Amino acid sequence: MKKISALLISLPLAAASFSGICAAENKTDLFGYTDGAQVVSVNEVTGRIDSRTGVIYSQIVGDRQLTQLRMNLLIPRNNVKKPAIIYFPGGGFTTADHDKFSEMRFALAKAGFVVASAQYRTVPNLFPVIIEDAKSAVRFLRANADRFGIDSDKIGVLGDSAGGYVVQMLGATNGETEFNQGDFLQQSSDVQAVVSLYGISDLLSIGEGYSDEIQKVHESPAVTEALLINGAAFNTFPGMSISKNKEKAQYASPIYHIDGNEPPFLLMHGSADMLVSPLQSAHMFEALQNNGQTESEYILIEGADHAGIKWYQDAVINKITDFFLQKLGPIEKGSEEKRLNL
Numbered sequence: 001m002k003k004i005s006a007l008l009i010s011l012p013l014a015a016a017s018f019s020g021i022c023a024a025e026n027k028t029d030l031f032g033y034t035d036g037a038q039v040v041s042v043n044e045v046t047g048r049i050d051s052r053t054g055v056i057y058s059q060i061v062g063d064r065q066l067t068q069l070r071m072n073l074l075i076p077r078n079n080v081k082k083p084a085i086i087y088f089p090g091g092g093f094t095t096a097d098h099d100k101f102s103e104m105r106f107a108l109a110k111a112g113f114v115v116a117s118a119q120y121r122t123v124p125n126l127f128p129v130i131i132e133d134a135k136s137a138v139r140f141l142r143a144n145a146d147r148f149g150i151d152s153d154k155i156g157v158l159g160d161s162a163g164g165y166v167v168q169m170l171g172a173t174n175g176e177t178e179f180n181q182g183d184f185l186q187q188s189s190d191v192q193a194v195v196s197l198y199g200i201s202d203l204l205s206i207g208e209g210y211s212d213e214i215q216k217v218h219e220s221p222a223v224t225e226a227l228l229i230n231g232a233a234f235n236t237f238p239g240m241s242i243s244k245n246k247e248k249a250q251y252a253s254p255i256y257h258i259d260g261n262e263p264p265f266l267l268m269h270g271s272a273d274m275l276v277s278p279l280q281s282a283h284m285f286e287a288l289q290n291n292g293q294t295e296s297e298y299i300l301i302e303g304a305d306h307a308g309i310k311w312y313q314d315a316v317i318n319k320i321t322d323f324f325l326q327k328l329g330p331i332e333k334g335s336e337e338k339r340l341n342l
Helices: 002-010 102-110 129-143 162-172 212-218 224-230 242-251 279-290 314-328
Strands: 021-023 040-042 049-061 066-076 082-088 114-118 150-160 193-197 265-270 297-301
Touching: 049 102, 049 129, 066 102, 066 129, 082 102, 082 129, 082 162, 082 314, 102 114, 102 314, 114 129, 129 150, 129 162, 150 162, 150 314, 162 193, 193 314, 224 242, 265 279, 265 314, 279 297, 297 314
Parallel strands: 082 114, 082 150, 150 193, 193 265, 265 297
Antiparallel strands: 021 040, 049 066, 066 114
């Protein structure tokens, strides 16, 4: 029974019922049978997922260099158009490691979504390139919807921490065009659902409610939100605190763009987050509700810290999956394609 046991362990099946895999009796006439062979039957309950990595979605031509931004794609292999979700990673505005959060991305792909994870430019690049890149990623998927099997009317976005800031900006600027730069400008950059995990809604108050020591850090011209908005000290410029240019900081903050044109938001934050104040999500939720976006939700997770292990649990992943299914679904069931022409 060693081979049977190994097969059962390798599949996510309930041991009591075998859930789709069971011994098949009286099958000695099967092609390939020999005495002692263990014959089993496996039900087809899940499909295959294709992976495409290193897809260049944007090229930015500078004076001395060409910057290529990439995304990775998980594509359920079937013949129906599927909603898409783009994941924008956190990284304190200094990195955009789009290979992470694989547990969440694979769960969404298993649920039937096309899932992209996208790079974006970070510090020392200045705002608004971070949002220009995110909108370019949305337009790229719409322009290539047929190629990737995407329903272009249903694109959601997911981000954590700084990535949460990115997706909040995407949702908050639906209908605004000033951040549309680059290719595929004939395509809309609007999104139909937003999920932000411990994200930033107001660059001026990331440390709200924290100690005086932390408040001083956020007043530093060297803190990353200040570098994103004002840049690093150089030549005769000594650097500038985020609060010294409030008008620009507000323009770069999602909460100040709320006007009632937003899609449904799911905001999730941890009560033990000591890096991005949970009040960021609380205030964003209040602003959405006050402007008529009553489909939005706010979930405060007791004891969850910033990017800690609680965010990788099934309860969180299932809630996010269910939210996207509610707002972007239903997802049609299609037959498997023999090959994707990508």
